[in-house]
Amino acid sequence: MAVVSLLNVPDEHPAVRDAWFVRRCTVTPASAPGPLSDLLRLLGVQPSETAGELDFLIPLWRVRSGATLLHEGAPAECVHVVRSGTFKSLKTSEDGYEQVLGFAGPGEVLGFEALCRGQQPMSAVALEDSTVYALPVRSLDGWRQGSPALDHALQFALSRQLARVGEITEMMAAVAAEVRLARFLVWLSAHMLECGQSPRRLRLRMSRRDIASLLGVAHETVSRSFGSLVEWGYLRVDNREVEILDLDGLKAFKRSTRGFADQVSRRHGAGTAASPPARHAPVGVAA
Structure with missing residues (x-):
């Protein structure tokens, strides 16, 4: 079932709303x-x-925001x-919980x-x-045999994605939620750089709940973790707009697998007690 935002859905007769969903989620x-x-x-x-193998065309599809491409x-x-x-x-899952496994962008x-x-897993x-x-x-088999370039390109893309699966698994190795989030943001930053975009100014297309599901924590924990990283000077956050203020520091912080107190202590000076995670997300950090 497609997942769509309820914002701007016409507040009219149910048949009108149903028609809006059909038109939007396609x-x-x-x-x-x-x-x-x-x-x-x-x-x-x-x-x-x-290469004479480049003469044929590939079907191209448009997918509306919230529409399910693969079921x-x-x-x-x-x-x-x-x-x-x-x-x-x-x-x-059988109880209806949606476990996010990853995010995919261009290429x-x-x-x-x-x-x-x-069948689709x-x-x-x-x-x-x-x-x-x-x-x-x-x-697909005939196209790959007829086009060695396509076969090579698919192998290259799949190899790259397998490497990213390992990176996502590494996010889960951290005990502290703040470290998991830091690893996710550094991973996303590197992906943006590969796509020719800014590695420091990130526009999060996914919700806090999606991030929480991927990282294996509650979505409230993700909001608190954003608040902590803001408080410690790594980020500036305005809703889904995230600016990494200290990318090198964030990369150093993400290396911890067992905790984060020592990293925060070093950041605020030797002998200084580690600041506890923020209990509430600051203004601009949406849940």
């Missing part, structure tokens, strides 16, 4: 497909100008590559895990209006 074809050469560049591979348990029909926007991957592959069992929900390339599973 996955539709784009006006035109994209050339393979653009997909290769997106995946980090420079296409060869002499957990659905048949594996397409492998998607994010062209623009952001997605969260999640699994839903990342969605749905490849489904090929081994023929998780859902993928758009966090903003997005576009994706759709590679049909029935055609």
Whole structure:
């Protein structure tokens, strides 16, 4: 089921609201497909100008914010590559809890895990209006055989994503929630830098609850942890706008796996007692 914000939903007859949801939460074809050469560049591979394999087009889809691109348990029909926007991957437990497993942005592959069992092991929900390339599973083997560049690009992208899975696992190795959040922000900063964006000014597309689910803590804890990192001078936060004021310090802070008192003590001077985590998030830190 698609997850959408209730903001700006017309407050009218239920049929009108239902029509709004249907119109807003859709996955539709784009006006035109994209050339393979653009997909290769997106995946980090420079296409060869002499290659005759670049003549065909890749279907391109538009995904509205809140729409579900992949449904957990659905048949594996397409492998998607994010062209623009952001997605969260999640699994839903029997009691309805949504466990966030990761976030995907431009150049990342969605749905490849489904090929081994023929069905999607998780859902993928758009966090903003997005576009994706759709590679049909029935055609994928033939395309990879006919285009060594595409095969190489997919292998490169999947290898990069496996490395990021390890980085996300490393976030969970920290005991303190503040350290987990610091690791997440440093990870996101590095990802933004790879995409040619500012590594210090971050626009969080995901909610505090999504971050909390990924890190394995309560969403109130994430808000308090943001407050602590602000208090200690690492960040400036205004709702979902996060500015990293001390990136080197944040990287040093994230190295702790057992606690954070020693890092805070060193930051505030030798012999100074560690400041306790903020009990309440400061103004501008939304839950």
